Amino acid sequence: MPIPGYDPDDLDDALEAVVDADELEDALTDDQWEAYQHDDAALVDVLDEAEIERLLDQRSESIE
Template sequence: MPVPGYDPEDLDDVLESRLSDDELEDRLTESELENYRAGDESLVDLLDEDEIERTLDRGDDSAETPH
């Protein structure tokens, strides 16, 4: 699922850094996980736009400093 304003390869790198193996197993079907691990599909291809946005937002929240 393309997300406007993001390079798909950069976005995939960010998603990979923010999702643990357990989270990937929870979010992807067995066949999707196999395709991802084989390099046939990226997380950008497999996750829907809402999942991508939630994952990106989660990382942004951790970067904020408390006031």
């Protein structure tokens, strides 16, 4: 679902820049991962807000 004022592709690019593929694969179900890998779904389509925040928080903690 598009968020007013945000381009889903930009959000996906930002998430991909801070979260590596292994973290994404672990966070997604097999069906979600397949859809994402085949460009059938964007990360903002398969991840809910809480999961996005968890991934970003986890990543920022590992950087510190």
